[in-house]
Structure formats: structure tokens, C-alpha cells
Amino acid sequence: MPDAEALHEQIDMAPVYEKYPILKIVDEPMDHRFHRRRSILNFVPRWGVGAEVGVFAGAFSEFLLQITKPKKFFAIDPWWVAFGERFPNWGEYSANGTLETRAGYEAALHRTKRFPQAEVVVAKALDWAATLEPETLDWVYLDSTHQYEPTYAELTALAPKLKRDGILLGDDCWANRKARHYTVFRAVRDFCRESGFEIIQLDMAGQWAARRTID
Numbered sequence: 001m002p003d004a005e006a007l008h009e010q011i012d013m014a015p016v017y018e019k020y021p022i023l024k025i026v027d028e029p030m031d032h033r034f035h036r037r038r039s040i041l042n043f044v045p046r047w048g049v050g051a052e053v054g055v056f057a058g059a060f061s062e063f064l065l066q067i068t069k070p071k072k073f074f075a076i077d078p079w080w081v082a083f084g085e086r087f088p089n090w091g092e093y094s095a096n097g098t099l100e101t102r103a104g105y106e107a108a109l110h111r112t113k114r115f116p117q118a119e120v121v122v123a124k125a126l127d128w129a130a131t132l133e134p135e136t137l138d139w140v141y142l143d144s145t146h147q148y149e150p151t152y153a154e155l156t157a158l159a160p161k162l163k164r165d166g167i168l169l170g171d172d173c174w175a176n177r178k179a180r181h182y183t184v185f186r187a188v189r190d191f192c193r194e195s196g197f198e199i200i201q202l203d204m205a206g207q208w209a210a211r212r213t214i215d
Contacts, residue, residue: 010062011062011110011111011114013027013107013110013111015110016103016106016107016110019103019106020099020100020103020106020107022095022098022099022103023057023099023103023104023107025095026057026092026093026094026095026099027057027059029092030059034059034060034063036205037060037063037171037205037207038063038067039203039205039207040169040201040203040205040207040208040209041063041064041067041068041169043167043169043200043201043209044064044067044068044138044139044141044167044169045068045138045139045165045167046068046069046070047069047070047071048068048070048071048137048138048139049070049071049072049073049136049137049138050064050068050070050072050073050074050137050138050139050140050141051073051074051075051076051137051139051140051141052064052073052074052075052076052140052141052143053076053077053125053128053140053141053142053143053144053154053158054076054077054125054142054143054144054145054171055075055076055077055104055108055120056077056104056108056143057103057104057107057108057111058075058104058107058108058109058110058111058112058120059107059111060143061073061075061108061111061112061118062111062112064141065112065115065117065118068139070117070138071117072117072119073112073115073117073118073119074118074119074121074128075108075112075118075119075120075121076121076123076125076128077104077105077108077121077122077123078122078123078124078125079101079102079104079105079122080101080102080105080122081122081123081124082124083101084101085100085101085102086098086099086100086101087099087100087101087104105120105122108120125142125144125154125157125158126153126154126157129154129157129158129161130157132161133161134160134161135160135161135162135163135164135166136161136163137158137161137162137163137166138162138163138166138167139162139166139167139168139169140158140161140162140166140167140168140169141169141170141171142154142155142158142168142169142170142171143170143171143172146172146181146183146184147183148183148184148186148187149187151183151184151187151188152187152190152191155168155187155188155191155195156191156195159191159195159197162212164212165211165212166211166212167209167210167211168197168209168210168211169207169208169209169210170184170188170207170208171184171206171207172184172206173185173188173202173206173207173208174206175202181206185202185208188208188210192210196212196213197210197211197212197213198210198211198212198213
């Protein structure tokens, strides 16, 4: 698998930060963790059709676009459809519930606008998956609800949309039963057991990858 090559210069966020100053405060601690997540992208096929489900403000979308070089990329998030005017209180991640969903959306648009293959979609994962033909995606990176039942349902809905050799990946998958997002691990584990997939990577940054098993 190819290494996750160095990123180009990231886009200037000044126009968005000027409109939504709190977004800059939210973004600052994220960059270090994004670099820790990069290695999982070595499992993503280059030049394919991919999707990120759970975009938030689009910072990781830049990594996905630059590293995987997709010919088509869907950035899927419900933003205000799911959360209303502001994100829930996710601690510093959402500025304790004061960050506007519109700020996340506009940041995602701004970060992806230089990539003509990128399409930002305001939708819940299950609704978006229902619009796809079977076997249209090469990969999906899932970083959405972090709850067991919704995550399991999203995996179930997205799997038929993958090509036969397609890859499912995601964030915040922790096998430690005391971990905050152990629910994600449970959902991925149970989905794989019941759907003919196998986990091929689970790393120390909470990243996971899975593919269909081969008889």
C-alpha cells in the first residue's frame, strides 16, 4: 500500500474564521490528532469513488482528498438537519455546544471548494445511502454518531453500496470496554461478524478498517 504522502499547504481559513471566530478555537487542537489518523488512509484505494460520513467542519476532508486523490468524493453530514442551530455539547470539540452547525457546513464548503471532484451533501447517512446504486463506492470513512445502533445501521446500509473489494474505515473505535466510544467497536465488530466482513486494521489512534472476507 502506498504511504500517506505529505500534504500540500492547507487552505487559508481566514474568511471563515472572521465570520465564525469560535471555529478557529475549535480547530486548533484538532490538527495533531488528524496527523495521527493519517496512517489508516494507506488502506484506501487511490483514484476511486469515496465518501466521508460525518464531516463536521471538513478539516479531515482535506486530508482525505489530498491523500486518497479520489475521482469523486462525497462529504456527508446532517449539520442542522440533525442538530438544529448548534452542535450538541461535545466539550471542546463543539465549544461546549456553542458552535453553530452553519459554521461547520461553511467551513467544509470552503475547505473542499478547490477540489472539483468533491460534493458536500447535507443529509443523514441512511437517507444518503438510499440514493446510491449498489456497488458504486470504493471506500467509506465513517465518523458519525458514535452510538451503537445508528453506527450498526449505517454500516449495514453502506455495505451494499461498496464495490466487491471496497473498504470501510472509520474513527473512534476503541476495544477497551471502559472507553467512551467502545460502542463504535461493538458496532463494527458485530456488523463484521454478521455481514461477511473482517476487520483488517484497528490502531492506537482509534482508527479501523474492514473489508469483505474472501472464501
